[in-house]
Amino acid sequence: MKVILVDDERIALEHIRNLLSWEEHGFEVAATASNGRSALRLCEELRPQIMIVDIRMPVMDGLELIRNVSERKFGVKFIVMSAYEDFDYARQAISVGNVSSYLIKHEVDRMKLLLELNKAREAWESDEKQRRAGRSEQLMKFVTGLEMATIQMENQAKPPFAMLLIHGDFPFSAAPAISGWMESSQPIHWTTEEINICSEQPSWQLLGEFALNRNQFIVLFTQKDKSAALQRESFRELAAAIHTHLQGRCRQSYSIFFSFQNQAASSLPHALRSMEAAARHAVFCGKSRLLCTDELLIADQDNINLLPVRSIHLEELIGVMNQNDSEGIASAVNKQFQSICHPHWNLAALYELIHALSGLVNKRLTGAGHTELDPLNSQEEALYHIDQIKNRFIKILQKLCSGKNEYEPISNKLLKALRYIHAHYHTEINIEDVSRATGISASYLHQLFKRELERTFLDYLTEHRIIQAKRILIQEDAKMTEVCARVGYRSPQHFSQVFKKTTGMLPHQYRQGGTLL
Structure with missing residues (x-):
């Protein structure tokens, strides 16, 4: 002091x-x-x-x-x-x-x-605690666009600016994250140590900081010498020091995205949108990264609706799978993932590709007498980078075509029951209905589900219904009552409760996360 x-x-x-x-x-x-x-x-x-x-x-x-x-x-x-x-x-x-x-x-x-x-x-x-709280509230309202630019803000904050977004890393999931927030993430706190690191930087002055949500934190700086050229390298050093300090004091890993603005303070909301977009696209760059968003392959968020919609075509992949061509599978999957990385990172197309490939995997599995699986929900390592997702699918698809029967087969009796469920999940079915249709006693079906799938009949039915609901929510603009009815639930409230218990979020949140770019 x-x-x-x-x-x-x-x-x-x-x-x-x-x-x-x-x-x-x-x-x-x-x-x-x-x-x-x-x-x-x-x-x-x-x-x-x-x-x-x-x-x-x-x-x-x-x-x-x-x-x-x-x-x-x-x-x-x-x-x-x-x-x-x-x-x-x-x-x-x-x-x-x-x-x-x-x-x-x-x-x-x-x-x-x-x-x-x-x-x-x-x-x-x-x-100072009260001053910081006041500055942070004013800054948050201004930068997030909750309030229009004020004369006071314009007078206090003169360009050049540098904005920094601290983002808690979490594994990628086929269930889209909502604005960078995940239930399991630890809230970010800005400590005295980080403030001291900022204060010691000779070229940049800390203007304020605020929590954007539980998993993201915004810090804004202004360059002290307004007449000098933009001090990019000195800010990179400051951001790197903060990143190193965070990694040292926290168990969770963090990525830091930052952006420079040489225009008036009114340009800061746009800079924030760009950094939020970068954080949503974190799967394209991986975890524990320090990146300038001005250099990333992300489409302009103000013109995002002008981007062409990409369709997923798997004919080449299906062809090489039918030929049991292991190298051809790797090449076809690589092409699919490369197409969604250039010229811009396309997050919507990534979700579409994952759903398409997952559908192909499960179609092959059930056709060969195996139970369905979620390729991203594995006991293997957590997935943070798009290359890890790509390699996971290549590995699964090559196994399916290897002829080694590496996936545990299920009995013909249980397979009959699963096929009935897949054909009638949208109706009000119970285990007695399946028993009558397959000629297998209900008590024996209970045993088969527990022994071969390690779950109950109701668990499997619920999982299958939620998988179908996710597909509809991501790919279609159906009303929630229609989604509910199409997957076998009469009550939208009950459907929402089951969906949240299974996925950690409500159906409308899942849909918003999937379309938010």
Whole structure:
């Protein structure tokens, strides 16, 4: 915590400086001054948290200095020093505000000084917490577009800007994440250590920070020297330092996306949209990354609706699978994934491709007498990068064509039951219906489901219905009541409850996540 000592008597300055081992107690004597005018200039330059000020000084006295600093709203806390006869002046200083204590010069000793410094520090930290909360709220409303640009914001924030988005990494799922948020993620907290890292950067000044949601955090900076060229490299160093610190103190991994804006503050909402889009496309770059969004292959979010819609065609892949061509499978899958990465990262097409490939996998599995599977929901490693997803599908499809029967087959009796479920899941069926249709007793069917699939009849029916509901929600614009009816639920409320219990989100949230780009 920076401290400036102000007194026109050099002996008094040296006495105060030598009373403490300042750094041992978390303080730093950043400068000394012999009059109020010099102290005001140092205050503007160094931005101290505490000033120890004599009352009687030439050029500008302590009382005038306190008024000037308070008017500039620097947030400085003052410890006033004076002789007995200056008590009236000290009382005036205290009435101005921001004065945490008053000391009689000849009574100051080490313990008294340390006590008053700690009181000033606590007062400054309390005020700073409120100031930061106010700045963060104003910044959040401005940057997220909840309020139009205000004159106050325009006056406080001048370009160039750099905005940084801290994003908690989580594995990719075929269930789209909603605005970068996941149930299992840990909330991000901005600590004093990160603030100190920002404050130590000579080229950039921290304007404010706020939580965008549980899993994302926004920090805004302005370049200190407005006349200089954009200091990109110095900000990269700052972002890298923050990233390293976060990775060291947190179990969860984080990615940081940042963007530069050389235009007015009104351009910041657009910068935020670009960074949110980058975070949603994190699967294209992987986890624990430090990336400038200005350099990524993401379509302009203001023109996203102008992008052509891509259709998924699997004829080539099906052909090489029919020929049991392992290399051909890898080549065909590679082509499909390359097509959704260039010229822009296409997240909607990735979800479509995953659903198409999953459908192909399960069609082959059930046709060969195996139960369905979710290719991304595996006991293997979590998937963070698109190449991992691609390789997972290549591995599964090559296994299906290898002829080695690596997937555990299911009995003909259970297969008959599953085929009946797949044909009638949209109706109100129960295990007795399946029993009558297949000629297998209900009690024996219960045993087959538990022994071969390690789940109950109802568990399997529910899973299959939710898989079909996901497909409809992503691929069609059907009303929720229609979706509900098409997968065998009479009550939309019951359908929503089951869907949330299975996926962790409500049906409309799943649909929004799938179309949000």
